[in-house]
Amino acid sequence: MKEKGSRPQGPNITFVSTETSSTIDSFLAKFLTQPQDREYADLCMLPELTEQTLLDNLRDRFNSGHIYTYIGPILVAVNPFNFFPIYNPKYARLYSQSRRLGALPPHIFAIADITYHNMLRIKESQCVVISGESGSGKTESTNFLLHHLTTLSQKGSDGSSVEQTLLSAGPVLEAFGNAVTVQNNNSSRFGKFIKVNYRENGMVSGANVEIYLLEKSRIISQAVGERNYHVFYYLLEGATDEDRKKHFLLQPNDYHYLNQNNFFSCEGINEKYEYDRLKHSMEAVGFSKDSQDKIFGMISAVLLLGNIEFIKRPGYHSDENAYIGNEELIDVIAELLNIKAQQLHQALTMRRTVLRNDTVITRYNVSEAVFNKNAMSKCLYNALFHWIVLRMNQALIKRDTAIRKKGYYIGILDIFGFEDVGAEWNSFEQLCINYANEHLQAYFNQHIFQFEQEEYLKENITWTNIEYTDNTECVHLFQQKPYGLLRLIDEESNINNATDQSMLLKLNTYLSNNEYYEIPHKKEDAFIIAHYAGKVKYQIAGFREKNKDLMRHDVMMVLKNSKSAFVRELVGDDPIAIYRWNLVRNTFKAVNAFKKSIQSRRIRRAESVDRLMVPNEPLNASHKRGSDSHLSAFLRGEISEAIVPDFCDTSVFKTIVTRAKKPQTKQKPERQPTLRSLQAVKEIIGKKPLSNKPSSVSRQFEYSLSRLMKTLSSATPYFIRCIKSNNEKIPNFFDDNIILRQLRYTGMLETVRIRRAGYSVRIEYEQFINQYRILLPNGQNSTRKDVEEYISKHPYIDANNVQYGRTKIFLRDAEKLLLDDHLHRIIMQHIHTLQHWFRSVLARRKYLKLRAGIINLQALSRGMLVRNRIRQRMDAALCIQTYFRRHIAQKKYRLIMDTITRIQAIAKGRIVREKYELLKAANELPCFYQGSDVQTVLVLPSSGSFTESEFTETEPEDEDDEVSDEETTQQPIGAESEDDEDEEG
Numbered sequence: 001m002k003e004k005g006s007r008p009q010g011p012n013i014t015f016v017s018t019e020t021s022s023t024i025d026s027f028l029a030k031f032l033t034q035p036q037d038r039e040y041a042d043l044c045m046l047p048e049l050t051e052q053t054l055l056d057n058l059r060d061r062f063n064s065g066h067i068y069t070y071i072g073p074i075l076v077a078v079n080p081f082n083f084f085p086i087y088n089p090k091y092a093r094l095y096s097q098s099r100r101l102g103a104l105p106p107h108i109f110a111i112a113d114i115t116y117h118n119m120l121r122i123k124e125s126q127c128v129v130i131s132g133e134s135g136s137g138k139t140e141s142t143n144f145l146l147h148h149l150t151t152l153s154q155k156g157s158d159g160s161s162v163e164q165t166l167l168s169a170g171p172v173l174e175a176f177g178n179a180v181t182v183q184n185n186n187s188s189r190f191g192k193f194i195k196v197n198y199r200e201n202g203m204v205s206g207a208n209v210e211i212y213l214l215e216k217s218r219i220i221s222q223a224v225g226e227r228n229y230h231v232f233y234y235l236l237e238g239a240t241d242e243d244r245k246k247h248f249l250l251q252p253n254d255y256h257y258l259n260q261n262n263f264f265s266c267e268g269i270n271e272k273y274e275y276d277r278l279k280h281s282m283e284a285v286g287f288s289k290d291s292q293d294k295i296f297g298m299i300s301a302v303l304l305l306g307n308i309e310f311i312k313r314p315g316y317h318s319d320e321n322a323y324i325g326n327e328e329l330i331d332v333i334a335e336l337l338n339i340k341a342q343q344l345h346q347a348l349t350m351r352r353t354v355l356r357n358d359t360v361i362t363r364y365n366v367s368e369a370v371f372n373k374n375a376m377s378k379c380l381y382n383a384l385f386h387w388i389v390l391r392m393n394q395a396l397i398k399r400d401t402a403i404r405k406k407g408y409y410i411g412i413l414d415i416f417g418f419e420d421v422g423a424e425w426n427s428f429e430q431l432c433i434n435y436a437n438e439h440l441q442a443y444f445n446q447h448i449f450q451f452e453q454e455e456y457l458k459e460n461i462t463w464t465n466i467e468y469t470d471n472t473e474c475v476h477l478f479q480q481k482p483y484g485l486l487r488l489i490d491e492e493s494n495i496n497n498a499t500d501q502s503m504l505l506k507l508n509t510y511l512s513n514n515e516y517y518e519i520p521h522k523k524e525d526a527f528i529i530a531h532y533a534g535k536v537k538y539q540i541a542g543f544r545e546k547n548k549d550l551m552r553h554d555v556m557m558v559l560k561n562s563k564s565a566f567v568r569e570l571v572g573d574d575p576i577a578i579y580r581w582n583l584v585r586n587t588f589k590a591v592n593a594f595k596k597s598i599q600s601r602r603i604r605r606a607e608s609v610d611r612l613m614v615p616n617e618p619l620n621a622s623h624k625r626g627s628d629s630h631l632s633a634f635l636r637g638e639i640s641e642a643i644v645p646d647f648c649d650t651s652v653f654k655t656i657v658t659r660a661k662k663p664q665t666k667q668k669p670e671r672q673p674t675l676r677s678l679q680a681v682k683e684i685i686g687k688k689p690l691s692n693k694p695s696s697v698s699r700q701f702e703y704s705l706s707r708l709m710k711t712l713s714s715a716t717p718y719f720i721r722c723i724k725s726n727n728e729k730i731p732n733f734f735d736d737n738i739i740l741r742q743l744r745y746t747g748m749l750e751t752v753r754i755r756r757a758g759y760s761v762r763i764e765y766e767q768f769i770n771q772y773r774i775l776l777p778n779g780q781n782s783t784r785k786d787v788e789e790y791i792s793k794h795p796y797i798d799a800n801n802v803q804y805g806r807t808k809i810f811l812r813d814a815e816k817l818l819l820d821d822h823l824h825r826i827i828m829q830h831i832h833t834l835q836h837w838f839r840s841v842l843a844r845r846k847y848l849k850l851r852a853g854i855i856n857l858q859a860l861s862r863g864m865l866v867r868n869r870i871r872q873r874m875d876a877a878l879c880i881q882t883y884f885r886r887h888i889a890q891k892k893y894r895l896i897m898d899t900i901t902r903i904q905a906i907a908k909g910r911i912v913r914e915k916y917e918l919l920k921a922a923n924e925l926p927c928f929y930q931g932s933d934v935q936t937v938l939v940l941p942s943s944g945s946f947t948e949s950e951f952t953e954t955e956p957e958d959e960d961d962e963v964s965d966e967e968t969t970q971q972p973i974g975a976e977s978e979d980d981e982d983e984e985g
């Protein structure tokens with residue numbers, strides 16, 4: 001059995017242990033290799049179709065762990081009461097990659113996939129109708145669908161807040177609207193339709209949840225073996241000491257509403273864990289800590305209301321007067337609800353009746369007081385639940401949904417299963433639940449049988465009719481006018497002095513001739529309806545009150561006077577009324593402001609004229625009455641039609657005026673945005689519009705059901721039929737009788753028969769040509785004849801499985817698969833060709849780029865090499881030039897030096913000789929010179945004489961000049977130093 005505390009969390013789950021992961025892998029391997037020749041995955045493939053073969057096939061599959069089976073596009077889910085590891089991300093990935101139903105073994109993810117991709121492909125809204133009896137697995141299926149749908153739309157992103165909010169909304173709804181029942185430990189006691197809105201690109205754009213008929217009687221009493229709503233137990237077990245004090249909490253067995261069966265804890269439910277989970281989910285959905293406190297305070301107040309005891313005390317007129325036995329509770333409840341204790345006390349014990357101008361106050365007797373108290377508890381809890389859903393919808397609605405941008409939705413309907421809780425116990429709630437199921441069965445029949453067979457007839461198709469149990473007459477029994485079951489119940493509920501017995505009498509009178517209505521043989525206050533799922537006996541007791549479902553006016557007024565805005569909001573006027581009232585008030589303000597501005601302009605003009613005239617009456621007499629006079633006149637109901645703008649519907653004004661006169665309808669301006677968004681929420685979820693008469697439960701229910709049916713009929717439907725494997729919730733136990741009963745009343749055999757015999761695929765010729773134009777020889781220009789010719793010549797299509805109607809071609813699934821396969825192959829070929837071409841273009845582009853790059857590189861490197869070589873040569877040339885120039889310079893230098901030396905020698909010789917001659921002449925020669933010849937001392941040049949040119953410096957030639965310039969700039973450092981050395985040398 002499922003452990004509540006360890007419930008799998010859909011695709012986000014991660015498996016850590018290797019042992020677990022190997023179990024998953026081996027399960028996956030087994031799952032993917034299901035036998036083809038037995039345990040048929042699609043019941044339409046059964047070689048022999050009987051009730052027994054159907055059952056055997058389901059049993060064989062169930063025993064192999066395959067809980068899902070197809071009947072064409074319908075999914076049959078047999079609840080195993082044991083979670084198989086088939087919902088982990090591996091499966092989610094696997095199914096999200098497969099686009100065709102039937103390509104992989106049956107699975108709920110495949111339904112999510114097909115709806116999602118169909119929506120995107122054919123651009124139509126889709127809906128999934130999940131049906132089955134209580135405990136058959138509808139809620140779990142809804143959760144799996146939602147998880148997979150959010151996974152699909154989150155692909156490539158980390159998920160929008162709407163998706164997260166939507167997933168968190170589930171635990172909140174379950175805590176407040178689910179309870180332990182005999183059939184199911186987590187039974188939804190309300191119906192819900194979840195609409196996930198998508199943009200055209202497949203991203204979630206918003207969502208909304210519509211709820212149907214919360215079972216209110218459960219709040220005050222439960223059948224044996226059943227509990228009250230989960231939230232009571234979660235709160236009492238999970239609250240901290242501080243919270244306990246704040247909300248005046250007791251133990252579960254201290255509350256009358258919880259202790260009637262002494263059933264407080266249920267195996268597999270960990271209340272503390274669930275309380276924490278609930279708080280987290282509430283936070284994720286947008287309930288602040290403060291809001292949560294208010295909600296839990298209200299829960300405590302409801303529980304304490306149940307503990308109020310009434311005692312009989314003799315009174316003046318009768319001895320049945322009710323007094324409160326434990327008055328201290330009144331103070332506590334009053335504190336929790338922020339109301340005056342005395343007023344609450346009076347409202348619970350006294351009835352105030354207004355007779356003409358007199359108000360008569362009488363005391364209730366004990367049973368009346370108890371009834372009144374219980375009605376208050378039920379209404380408070382119901383209002384709280386609706387308020388929570390409304391707030392959740394506010395969080396789920398995105399701006400673009402509110403302004404209705406183009407997009408589609410996938411709706412999931414999880415409505416309470418057919419119920420028969422026993423001939424003694426079936427009451428008004430069961431009647432409503434079973435009526436809803438009748439409607440759904442009729443919807444299923446319509447889509448699977450009626451529309452199908454009607455179409456064959458219309459299209460002139462050869463067809464033998466298949467019989468099925470048509471329940472439309474039973475639906476008519478409920479809703480026909482003027483004497484349908486619901487009308488009669490409503491009529492009798494509105495008659496003041498009517499009773500349940502008079503209601504039964506009326507029903508018997510008007511309906512006894514109807515074949516679906518029966519009067520019990522034994523005389524008792526009950527009636528029998530022959531539903532599609534079997535006959536159900538309903539006890540009439542309590543029908544009137546349950547249908548009227550009214551909190552007494554006195555109690556309502558006390559709550560409306562609460563100092564807490566939250567309590568006032570719960571029981572207060574319809575937000576739409578408040579919104580309308582504000583709208584009208586603003587319109588009047590605008591009109592009057594406009595008038596005022598016109599008048600003030602007139603005054604200004606008049607004033608300018610008045611400068612010349614004497615006024616004979618006070619100018620502002622009429623003007624002074626201004627905006628307020630019109631508004632207050634309107635509030636008194638004396639509004640003049642002349643000032644009402646054309647676009648206002650005056651018929652609703654009366655209601656609004658009445659409401660405006662009530663003290664609590666005064667709205668603060670800052671509440672406008674909330675009200676506006678509430679209005680948007682209400683518009684989207686489609687609550688019944690305001691009317692003067694208080695609407696009965698059956699009326700509201702009928703209205704929301706017909707709205708639901710309208711929504712469903714505007715979308716492409718998919719069906720999930722949930723089957724309960726046994727009544728005792730035993731894991732993996734296939735109870736033949738229980739399953740056979742469900743197969744019978746849901747018309748499963750007929751469903752398989754029609755799916756097998758019928759042509760599940762029907763396509764208009766034009767659409768066929770458009771869709772398969774690639775296969776047809778004449779392509780888009782093909783005619784019906786071309787289509788017929790193509791089909792008849794197709795090597796694999798069996799002509800017996802195809803029929804040509806007036807406007808459509810009818811095919812069996814297999815033929816459609818063949819065509820699709822063929823189409824797929826051809827498209828794939830084209831895709832491959834395109835891919836080849838594209839890849840070659842890409843490769844060539846890459847090659848050309850690479851080539852250009854290489855050429856560039858080559859050019860660069862070649863250039864570099866050449867430049868290097870030139871640079872080397874230049875260097876070498878320079879070197880040679882340098883050496884050469886040095887050589888020349890050296891040569892020149894040496895010549896000059898030699899010449900200078902010689903000149904110096906000559907000059908020195910001459911000087912010496914002159915000196916000698918002089919000395920000689922003066923006879924002052926030193927003795928060693930005397931007698932010697934000076935000529936022998938002097939060394940003379942070989943020629944013995946110098947030419948003049950040898951004494952003048954030769955001018956350097958131009959060429960030598962240039963070289964010497966270059967030398968200074970280009971000569972290598974070594975060469976310079978050599979020169980220097982030479983010079984030095």
Ligand SMILES: Nc1ncnc2c1ncn2[C@@H]1O[C@H](COP(=O)(O)OP(=O)(O)OP(=O)(O)O)[C@@H](O)[C@H]1O
Pocket residue numbers: 001002079080081082083084132133134135136137138139140141183184185186187188189415416417722
């Ligand atoms: N696919 C599943 N695999 C394993 N167990 C399942 C599955 N579906 C349902 N169950 C088990 O069956 C129980 C009842 O399922 P669920 O609450 O979805 O029934 P339901 O049809 O919604 O009943 P109700 O109409 O009373 O709300 C679950 O608590 C769970 O233990």
